[in-house]
Amino acid sequence: MPRTIYFDYNATTPLDPGVREAMLPFLDKVWGNPSSVHHVGRKARALLDEARDRAAKVLGAKPGEIVFTSGGTESNNLAIFGTARLLKSKGRHLITSSIEHHAVLHCFDYLEKKEGFEVTRLPVDAEGRVSPEDLDRAIRADTGLVSIMAANNEIGTLQPVAELGAICRERGIVFHTDAVQWFGKEPFEEIGRFSADLVSLCAHKFHGPKGAGLLFIRSPLHPDPVLFGGGHENERRAGTENLAGITGLVEALERFLKPPVFEKDKLTKLRLQLRSAIEEIEGAELVGSRWNGLSNTVSFVVQGTDSIALLAGLDMEGVCASSGSACSAGSLEPSHVIAAIGKKELANSLVRFSLGRESTMEEAAVACKALPKVVSRAQQAK
Ligand SMILES: Cc1ncc(COP(=O)(O)O)c(C=O)c1O
Incomplete structure (x- = not known):
């Protein structure tokens, strides 16, 4: 069995030992229910209050602006359903982009199909960028919410979020950004940098635990809840708080956002190494943005084969890669992101390498060596 080369950090990251250590008391001695008197x-x-204060401090937010959730999916659902429903008397028009994660896109699909909202899905250019002019033109008097992601999970493209957010603010529209892939990878100072009213993040993308995330909600916005029950999280998210997960999230926020745990200089070198190797391969084509992309993400499509064959071939060489969003891996679902950047015919052949803290030049060299063989085998198998 070849050695494992884990190039799937956008799917998830290993739990940091220090974060694990901080969580342990909450799996043992500290087991009380924060709502008990x-x-x-x-x-x-x-301890819950302290965790909220710490999270707020790292983010440059007020403690009351933090809602702890079970992760990115729930944060997005709360932001989108909660705001759309809250503001429906103002208007039933919503705006998003065509390359969002399914945890955003499927919320909008549902609101459109089942709740009578009208959704504009903004197109993107060949690199996967939304144009601020397109957003400006799409906003109407009855627009309630705009949601555009900060960094794309499949191809790594960064959006001009601050600019998009500023347009929304000027027009008096609530702006949400799914920044799940952005935190821990890009330099961060404070939450105001997004010009957003709602920001989603989750811990497991930067060495925190799975099942823990938060939604920043700029005060005084108060989205309708999507989970009903007790009055937890100031009536915004019912359910007994997961203190172990919350502590892991906060610990990871404090350790890995400033500076970002994904080291840009190191990762840029590995990224270039992989990009050069891919450029040499007949039928392979890099996708995403050379200059406006996450430094850890290298994505490409291949003519004459599909992601499943390519990923299986890479796995046999020990390389863990992905076809984009982990949820659709294994189902051969063509990538909506690749279709949106104008390569529909290649949408079922996406391969994503996403590098991280433990990635090395040597690992990249092994992957570069294996790639031509894997691609040609996959093409012949077709
Ligand atoms: C951009 C983006 N949004 C949302 C999610 C969902 O996050 P979670 O796995 O914490 O539910 C992911 C996970 O891959 C993601 O990449």
């Missing part, structure tokens, strides 16, 4: 509960409540 007795001293066991009050201890948990104090």
